[in-house]
Amino acid sequence: MTAINVRVDGASYSDDVEPRTLLVHYLREQLGKVGTVVGCDTSNCGACTVHLDGEAVKSCTVFAVQADGCEVTTIEGIGTDGRLHPMQKAFHELHGLQCGYCTPGMIMASIDLLRDNPNPSEDEVREGIEGNLCRCTGYQNIVRAVQQAASEMNGSAAAPEALGAQS
Numbered sequence: 080m081t082a083i084n085v086r087v088d089g090a091s092y093s094d095d096v097e098p099r100t101l102l103v104h105y106l107r108e109q110l111g112k113v114g115t116v117v118g119c120d121t122s123n124c125g126a127c128t129v130h131l132d133g134e135a136v137k138s139c140t141v142f143a144v145q146a147d148g149c150e151v152t153t154i155e156g157i158g159t160d161g162r163l164h165p166m167q168k169a170f171h172e173l174h175g176l177q178c179g180y181c182t183p184g185m186i187m188a189s190i191d192l193l194r195d196n197p198n199p200s201e202d203e204v205r206e207g208i209e210g211n212l213c214r215c216t217g218y219q220n221i222v223r224a225v226q227q228a229a230s231e232m233n234g235s236a237a238a239p240e241a242l243g244a245q246s
């Protein structure tokens with residue numbers, strides 16, 4: 080076992096993990112962060128996407144020990160029931176999901192996309208989320224949701240991730 084210290088969704092954790100433990104399994108099984116899901120376990124689907132020190136990563140491709148000393152943000156750290164992150168709100172309002180399995184990863188990837196490109200074209204959104212697969216929606220409403228969130232976030236003084244994760 081290896082000791083790690085990590086901040087997840089604004090809280091500090093010290094835990095012992097096996098060196099082979101993947102970050103997604105540490106988040107789900109040791110911390111109970113089950114909002115981050117496993118779709119493929121082979122780095123293809125993006126359902127497990129979280130932010131590691133602010134960058135979107137597929138948490139099934141990262142060992143928990145690699146997060147030692149890092150800040151991790153999951154879908155559970157970006158908003159609350161009473162105050163959704165603008166990206167969550169846009170997915171909800173524009174029906175950017177059907178079964179919802181891809182949604183946590185889509186939202187985390189999309190927030191990272193807007194950090195690099197605050198006002199993406201439709202093609203740029205599609206390119207930005209190409210590592211995240213959705214089996215249900217045809218992507219149309221997902222793309223619209225990302226563009227609506229971009230408009231809202233560009234018109235707001237609130238930082239994209241100011242809703243609790245970085246406190």
Ligand code: FES
Pocket residue numbers: 116117118119120121122123124125126127128137138139140
């Ligand atoms: S579960 Fe990580 S990419 Fe599919």
Ligand code: FES
Pocket residue numbers: 175176177178179180181182212213214215216
């Ligand atoms: S909404 Fe079902 S996989 Fe995307």
